[in-house]
Amino acid sequence: MHRVGPLLAPTFFALAATFVGAPSVLQAQWSASERDQLAQQMDDAAANVDPDKFPGLDEASQNVSASMAKAEEFLVRQTDAENAAAWLQYLDFGPLRDILGTEDSAVAAAREAIDMRYRLVGTTPGLELTVLRNLRSDLEQLIEAVRLRDPDRAKDLVAKQMTAIAEKIREMDDSPSADDVSTLGAVIGLLKSSGQADDVVQSVRNRFGRPNMAVLVGESTVQSLVNRAVDQTRPVRDCILGTRIVGNASLNGFVTADLVPALGEFQIQVALTGCVSSINTGYNGPVVLRTSGVGSVYVSRVLHIRESGVAADPAMVQASLRTNIDAIEHRMRLVRRIARKKAAEQKPGADRIAVEKLRTQVGAQFVKETDQASAITAPDVLAKVRPILKRLSLDEPTRTLGSTDQELFIDSTLRRSDQLASVVSRPFISNAFDAAVQIHESAIDNAVMPMLAGRTLREGELAGFVENTGLKIDPKPVAATEDESAEDDDEEPFEITFARLRPVIFEARDQTLRVGVRGTRFAQGSRELKRTMEITAVYEPARTEDGTMLLLRKDDVEVTFPGSGNRLSVSQAGLKRTIQNKFAKVFPEVLLDRTLTVPATVEMEALRGRSYRPEVIDAKDGWLSIGVAAIN
Structure with a gap:
């Protein structure tokens, strides 16, 4: 049990990172x-x-x-x-x-x-x-x-x-x-x-049942975690056709990852492509053979990654090897001649045996290493979010994993039995990205309705709501005159009653993002405005000089009164200005202007400390798509 704490709303943006469905185009x-x-x-x-x-x-x-x-x-x-x-x-x-x-x-x-x-x-x-x-x-x-x-x-x-x-x-x-x-x-x-x-x-x-949230990971990110160079040398201790062989063998190559199209799971083909070289000495009775060899090996295996765990197909191994007898040593020429003739006769069979041993050894080592991935227990991605969903009266989202030849995707449908999702599939992101999130308008509406519809929040609680959106916003203050600053200092905290229908406005259309709140009452001290109102800000994607994408607020925060006309009394007009000033701090001039850094606590070493910045921002047909790329 826990003691009663402050009532703060979590972010619908933060929930996006945990939700997962199938690839789609509009x-x-x-x-x-x-x-x-x-x-x-x-x-x-x-x-x-x-x-x-x-x-x-x-x-x-x-x-x-x-x-x-x-x-x-x-x-x-x-x-x-x-x-x-x-x-x-x-x-x-x-x-x-x-x-x-x-x-x-x-x-x-x-x-x-x-x-x-x-x-x-x-x-x-x-x-x-x-x-x-x-x-x-x-x-x-x-x-x-x-x-x-x-x-x-x-x-x-x-x-x-x-x-x-x-x-x-x-x-x-x-x-x-x-x-x-x-x-x-x-x-x-x-x-x-x-x-x-x-x-x-x-x-x-x-x-209205199509997925309304998606998380995508580009093939480049997967490859940055898997791709690596291989440079191994191991001792050779073997016996082929009665000849004891001693020496060293080296393997130089690369491990690579490629995505495989699949639905219901991620499929990743992991492969090793390498060159083999060896310098050995063979002992057969009193005869000593100096040999060298060069060859190639290719091993591949498909990993099947599901929420329940990781499985792997049998490894496919291809190998070739060409060996040369560089010298045959014995003090008697006759013995060397006989040994050379016998070695020539046995070489094809010896090469076949050597190739098979190479296939077996390299394949077994590759399987051992990839089995380590299969043995990992898949984390419960909703373990931390599941209690929050229950507290917010939200159902656990349905989700499906999948992959294309370009990305891993996790689509999700966030809705209760009395809610709707999207009527259109998520749009295709044509620009390159390392990771992306796509959010449909219905996901935001479904997430906040049970929490905010008809509810009254005071200014401090609303500030907490915005602070916990996961956006980590530090509003850039707008310059104010001394009179305005003094007036702000004297202002009392406000409270707002949210509308029962669409208490939070989130509209991604025609390359603009319109966000805000819809209320039925705004009060501050003795002043009160009881009218349906929309307090909104419009953001447009923009690209900075260094190529980073961000969202810039267009014009000032707007306060409108749908369906009731905009004629206000003098005191109500003053309260409207107060609403604009207050919410100008809630909706900053710039969004997504920060780099995202992977915490040092993340298990994957290749991701720790890596920073990302937005490279793609797309708003259309009810979908907001944000793609990020690594900057280090």
Whole structure:
């Protein structure tokens, strides 16, 4: 057990490094015929909403009460009194427990349930415990049961939502916008929670089911870890056709790695290409033979790397060898003549034996060394992330490993059962890179929705959220006048309430990246602005003089009020300027302007201390692609 800690959101960018699927190129998107077919399915389902499938309020209330009791019992039993008291104070079961035991308003119960659910979603160690996750799930069921407690009204609500989204689907483009996908996802979530139209839910999830995150490693990186020169000399102690041989043999060559196309695993062909030379002395009775030899050897083996471990194919070995008898030594010429004749007769057979021994010895050594890689236990890449996913109410992403002749790839689909992924495959990165990350808009939306939707955060908590994004941003301060600086010093901390739909904006389209937050309320001291607002910054890829790529913010941070016009009172206009100033610090002028250095703690020695910088930044069709190259 852990004591209650500060509630800070982790980064959706950092999660990208752990998620993994199959190679793809941009394909045909969402055709008009597909949209019409789905819209018709929605219309048909809207006419057949079944209120009997709605979650029952009484049952949901009983489940929450039972889950709170189990959680309390677990905390008291499994940890010391002080820690249990800290947890119970943080969870604060009292208000909801009191309401569930009375005839008070169901709306009040839902309000308390929402507040408690927020306390159960975060980065606090311990929130991944099964007993707390079960409570969170039951709270979500209670919230939906309250929402759908009036069967007649709820039936009309669900039907209207389905009809509205059907019409919206017909109006969508081949490449739906981030708003389109989020809106469609919200309706799918409603259908899922209300038990309606399972076939429609599955149809939409199938169509919006392509991987939405990817990690790629270029062949050059693999080769930098494997490729090496070989320079070995070993003693020769052998006996061939009755002749005892003593000497030395040298092997000079290279070990190389090449990627092999595969799906479901990485395949890497490791090969040794080398030249063999030897200088030996043979002893056959009183006769001494001075010999030399030159030859070549090629050994290759395919490694199959999976999450479960590493396997290897049998080694394929090719060898050739040409030997020369440089001298035959004996004090009698007759003996030397006889020995020379016999050696000539035996040489073809001796060469065949020598070649086979060379194949066997070099092949066995190669197998031994590559078997060491096969014996390595594959690390659990999600071991450290899995608890965080559970704390954030996220499902473990599905993933597939694979390789092409140019890269290793790990594609992943990050979504819960009530969320959507991408409708298009990830784009091909045409520029060279050593490693790359590709993130789709839906991955960001799916990652932050359970954490931030409808939630109120204070300025310090929001700063912590940005600080933990994994981007390690040091905002470059913008010069301010003395009056402005003094005004900033006097400003009180703000708080913002995030929208329930797309609380974080992440749009990668037409070579621009638009990021920001969407809120419904902004307050600072006694001033308050209750309007739907979008606070965004637009970044464009740019290349520096030394060739490094980075993201430059275009213009100032923008604050808009969608759907409500932009006419503000004097005090509201002043608050808008405050929002711009505050978020100018949240969204710095430059992103990705730092080199990335591999920590010294990494097991692979060839990677330790190596630095990388962005060489490719591409934003299109909902995908942000970032490729990096080594600089040392």
